[in-house]
Amino acid sequence: MASAHPNLYSFPDAESLAGQLRTYVLRCQNAALARHDTFRVAVSGGSLPGLLAKALLASDDGTPEDIPHFSKWDIFFADERAVPLNHEDSNYRLLNDELISKIPSELGTPVVHPIDEKHVGDEDPQELADLYQEELMRVFAGKDSVKLPVFDLILLGCGPDGHTCSLFPGHALLREKDAWVAAESNSPKPPPKRITLTLPVVTHAVSIAFVATGSGKQGILKQIFDLEEGASLPSALVNQGAGDKVTWFTDHQAVDGVSFPRRGSL
Numbered sequence: 001m002a003s004a005h006p007n008l009y010s011f012p013d014a015e016s017l018a019g020q021l022r023t024y025v026l027r028c029q030n031a032a033l034a035r036h037d038t039f040r041v042a043v044s045g046g047s048l049p050g051l052l053a054k055a056l057l058a059s060d061d062g063t064p065e066d067i068p069h070f071s072k073w074d075i076f077f078a079d080e081r082a083v084p085l086n087h088e089d090s091n092y093r094l095l096n097d098e099l100i101s102k103i104p105s106e107l108g109t110p111v112v113h114p115i116d117e118k119h120v121g122d123e124d125p126q127e128l129a130d131l132y133q134e135e136l137m138r139v140f141a142g143k144d145s146v147k148l149p150v151f152d153l154i155l156l157g158c159g160p161d162g163h164t165c166s167l168f169p170g171h172a173l174l175r176e177k178d179a180w181v182a183a184e185s186n187s188p189k190p191p192p193k194r195i196t197l198t199l200p201v202v203t204h205a206v207s208i209a210f211v212a213t214g215s216g217k218q219g220i221l222k223q224i225f226d227l228e229e230g231a232s233l234p235s236a237l238v239n240q241g242a243g244d245k246v247t248w249f250t251d252h253q254a255v256d257g258v259s260f261p262r263r264g265s266l
């Protein structure tokens, strides 16, 4: 368990949040490129792809640090629904519609790693999860044996029940120790069949960011940051496991009533 605290930021509106999210993601990108000339990132669904697109498709400030080098990006899904890639519930489709398809050609093209569509109709999503884990192993481990992949950045949302990725409160998946990718057959948020990165993979990343906005998140952020009763929620477990590697991007509405100290700029 990490002893340091997560970083909590709150902003007045989506514009200022997107601007700071851009700065943060590009810092993570630049550090990763300096380390290993590639940027391996995992992205969730929900409201995140829209805000990420707002952040990354904005004009740059003219400095070399402020340029997304998408040709060096490997993009994975922190969780994905077991549906075809062109289905309206697909996180791949969402990210593609919001961001990937709109990247200007001069910024390069990322390598995107979707789920294997052939298995989305399976009764049990386990094979889908296993195949996605194999894809991660191919990229992160190659011929070596690696206990856990090290993402440069994992971008997460937080549901009103405290879930993150497709890790839901009280589900046995929260205790998974070995698998990198797991199957969820009974998601309380539709659609029910999904795959998800596991908690050890999320907390092992170099950096982890949550984006949570709107008054609908007030109660749950209070529980996650201030209250003992929120300690077992999946998003709180990420805070506990990864400490100051975690940064929360929220708006003022979402953290209204939260006492945990927060800052207004990176």
Ligand SMILES: O=C(O)[C@H](O)[C@@H](O)[C@H](O)[C@H](O)COP(=O)(O)O
Pocket: 044, 045, 046, 047, 048, 079, 080, 081, 091, 156, 157, 158, 159, 160, 163, 164, 165, 166, 189, 211, 212
């Ligand atoms: O595919 C999914 O369902 C998501 O990855 C999920 O974990 C999402 O991030 C949260 O539910 C928050 O969603 P919002 O940002 O839309 O509230």
